[in-house]
Amino acid sequence: MDSNGVTELEDLCVQENLSPLDENVDGHFAGVCQHKDASLISINFSVNPMHLETGELMFCLWVSQDLNQSSLTSFTLDIPSSSNDDSMGISDSQVNTSSSLGGGKTAEVIEESYPPCKAFDDNYQNLRTVGHGAFGFVVESLEQSTKLEVIVKYILRSKVLSENWRDDPVLGRIPLEVSLLSHISHPNIVQVLNVFFNKEYVLMVMEKHGSGMDLFEFIEHKPVMDEGLYSYIFRQLVSAIAYLHRSGIVHRDIKDENIIVNEHFHIKLIDFGSAAYMKPGEMFATFCGTVEYCSPEVLMGNWYDGPELEVWSMGVTLYTLVYGENPFFTVDDILACNFKPPFPVSDYLTNLLSWMLLPEPSDRITVEELETDGWVFQPVDMTQYSWQEVMSSSDGPTIPEYEVVYDEPSLYEDSLRLNCIHTMPSVPSPSNRCKSRLHFRSY
Incomplete structure (x- = not known):
């Protein structure tokens, strides 16, 4: 983004009665920037402050155009709690856009009422929202027949780039993330249990692992x-x-x-x-x-x-x-x-x-x-x-x-079933790593 865009971003923060960028700004946002031709462009951006050894504060800013918003007149910038997750994993990060940005729901509305999906709603009951991000939100749900707790990821269709869609012979056209997880199986990778669709979202139902503690x-x-x-x-x-x-x-x-x-x-x-x-x-x-x-x-x-x-x-x-x-x-x-x-x-x-x-x-x-x-x-x-x-x-x-x-x-x-042995004195290794690294050995 050019200097005009950065200037516009800071000006808009002031217009919305928000503090200028400081070390407390850290997370994901939606806003607008000004192109060199003076047009306004809707963007999604991530801000991460870094303190340099000189004592200066440097901001790392990653910007992408929001292709769903062609024109803008106003916007809402919601500063979330500290998080760097640019996806929608279980975190405290949050992205809000006002209804003037095409009438999309805010995160607050999403948490109060979940988008209807009959096939899903007939089998699952949403319990609570546990995470949200730029591409959707995550919910803890209950499978009604088995009373099994699951995690459901609501992926906003409009946020999936065209190159990140895949044609699946069983599921049809699905996001790459869903396609990947539906075709792999490993004891240390989350398992997809089911996939549902409505007009706005792809719902990916996954196993809940333990209490959900990361x-x-x-x-x-x-x-x-x-x-x-x-x-x-x-x-x-x-x-x-x-x-x-x-x-x-x-x-x-x-x-x-x-x-x-x-x-x-x-x-x-x-x-x-x-x-x-x-x-x-x-x-x-x-x-x-x-x-x-x-x-x-x-x-x-x-x-x-x-x-x-x-x-x-x-x-x-x-x-x-x-x-x-x-x-x-x-x-x-x-x-x-x-x-x-x-x-x-x-x-x-x-x-x-x-x-x-x-x-x-x-x-x-x-x-x-x-x-x-x-x-x-x-x-x-x-x-x-x-x-x-x-x-x-x-x-x-x-x-x-x-x-x-x-x-x-x-x-x-x-x-995962190896047996322990009695402890013995450690074998010293050089303080500086050499090409041939010291490994454990069989004796």
Whole structure:
């Protein structure tokens, strides 16, 4: 967007009696910008503030044209609570447009009355709205015959780009997200149970996993964990992403908010609104996801293949799980891959995180290597962990010192049933990562 557009955006904030852009503006919005030919264009945009080392405040602004709105006279700008989700996963982000923008319903109206869909309404009862975003909203519902709680994603048809529709032999014309999830099956990926349609929305009915707690909420509870439990949770993410890549799919929005965990520490990857198929010889140029999970090469606007971005995002997710905070606090930190862990962990884990968060994509560990990594698939006795004990308050991390005997599991199910062994002193590793990374070994 040119300077005229930015000026118009700030002017409109003032016209609507809103504060100028400051560090508290963070989320997704709808508005207008002024083109250089003086015409007004309806847009959707995401704002994310970043503090530079110089002390300056820089705003990252991603803008896309709202093709549904051809002309504008007024608009409403609703500033949501802090969220960076550019899709419609379960979050607190919210996008509102006034009725002058073509008569669309606001998020408040949607939450009070759900769009009718007879085939769906005959079988399900909506209980409450649990999330909303630029492309629709998410509802917790009850399957009336079985009393099974499910999650229903209402996808606004008008917000799905033309290239993101697919012709399905059974379901007909459906959004790419629905098509992807309807044709894949993995124990750590959310499962689609049914699909319904009305004039405005595509309704995707999905399983509800546990209580619906995502990994962000889980981490916020400051769980009492050790590296065995970290690895148990992380290996499931590795398994899910490896499966997607073998299926020719990249998720492109891996983060703690898109991982649901239940009371058995089993996880499910959700929100495939940014997912895409990989094609041989073709690269991606579009930024998707959240800035804090974005790799430096993508942040700089470079083209990317996909898997290398996923490894970076997985590294940020693992770091956040272990340390309870994001590894990067500024854009400069991300570009320099500058992170300072707040406390020590095992050399193995430190080495793994360093390998995943390297600035050069070709130097990073691959998903295939993660599948055979000794720390990721270390022996873990899950009978030693209870949800109640893990979720009790903790004064600090559990720092392990151990050596494990590692036998690579032949099946995914085997990796979840490995037995623990007695702890032994850790094997020291060099402080700087060398090309041949230290792995767990069989003795």
